[in-house]
Amino acid sequence: MRIPVPEMLKERAAIAADNPVAPRDAATVVVVRDGADGIEAYLLRRQPTMEFAPGMYVFPGGGVDDADRNAEVPWAGPPPSVWAERFGCSEDIAKGLVCAAVRETFEESGVLLAGPDANSVVADTSGPEFQQARLALEARELTFGAYLADSGLVLRADLLGAWSHWITPIFEPRRFDTRFFVAVLPEGQSVGELARESDRALWAPLSKVLEAVESGASGMLPPTFFTCKEIAGLAASEVLGAAEKRTIRAIQPTLVEVDGELFLESDTGGLA
Known part of the structure; x- marks a missing residue:
């Protein structure tokens, strides 16, 4: 896929090519459920004042913190070594990615992929204590890890699936090395209050999301758009199984020149 590069970005791209910013490890989670019009995902629209991807629809997610990598975290499910193999990274980064994925999903949506033990999950996160915890986590x-331990909960890594790996193009002033996860909305849970970084949130049928983006009615970065396209034909019950079968490789959109014009090109393995 090729996307034209706006004129305003061409000079920035030329400068950044010689001195690119190092990307920060990040995790994002596609939380899905079945709806009347097919599979739905929970999407957030970033505040227009945000430095990165203003006004774009995104999945819950964010950067990996030191505590995600280094703190003790009550854990159930596949260990970091399994995630390291799936994503092609070290075990400490893998641990950080999984912790950030679950933490950021809770902070930004109120959905908590954790439970009292390895065989259960929190059934209702609508109480005020959960909202207070979300705010405290967001404010660092x-x-x-401390929240889970104090609450008698364990992170349920088995409720996640590894989906894809995207790296921000070199000309962006803020870059992320992002692993995409998938998860099904736990039974009984619902999303909570809107996260501060967003001005809108919704459960959206992916078929309609794709139509809106393709028509220009909604904005979405290529990694989010392609992930929606890959998942749109599945049922929620099929998503984790589909994740297990995927071969994950890093995709970093690159600049190419065609007939004197610059384009951003992504090798997405044949997706149009």
Whole structure:
């Protein structure tokens, strides 16, 4: 896929090519459920004042913190070594990615992929204590590991699936090395109050999401768009199984020149 590069970005791209910013490890989670019009995903629209991807629809997610990598976290499910193999990274980065994925999903949506033990999951996160915890985590007043331990909960890594790996193009001033996860909305849970970084949130049928983006009615970065396209034909019950079968490789859109014009090209393995 090729996307024209706006004129305003061409000079920035030329400068950044010689001195690119190092990308920060990040995780994002496609939380899905079945709806009347097919599979739905929970999407957030970023505030127009945000430095990165303003006004774009995104999945819950964010950067990996030191505490995600280093703090003790009550854990159930596949260990970091399994995630390291799936994503082609070290075990400490893999641990950080999984912790960030679950933490950021809770912070930004109120969906908590954790339970009292390895065979259960929190059934209702609508109470005020959960909202207070979300705010404390977002403000970095509390680490996720400490929150889980104090609440008698364990992170349920088995409720996640590894989906894809995208790296921000070199000309962006803020870059992320992002692993995409998938998860099904736990039974009984619902999304909570809107996260501060967003001005809108919704459960959206992916078939309609794709139509809106393709028509220009909604904005979405290529990694989010392609992930929606890959998942749109599945049922929620099929998503984790589909994730297990995927071969994951890093995709970093690159600049190419065609007939004197610059384009951003992504090798997405044949997706149009």
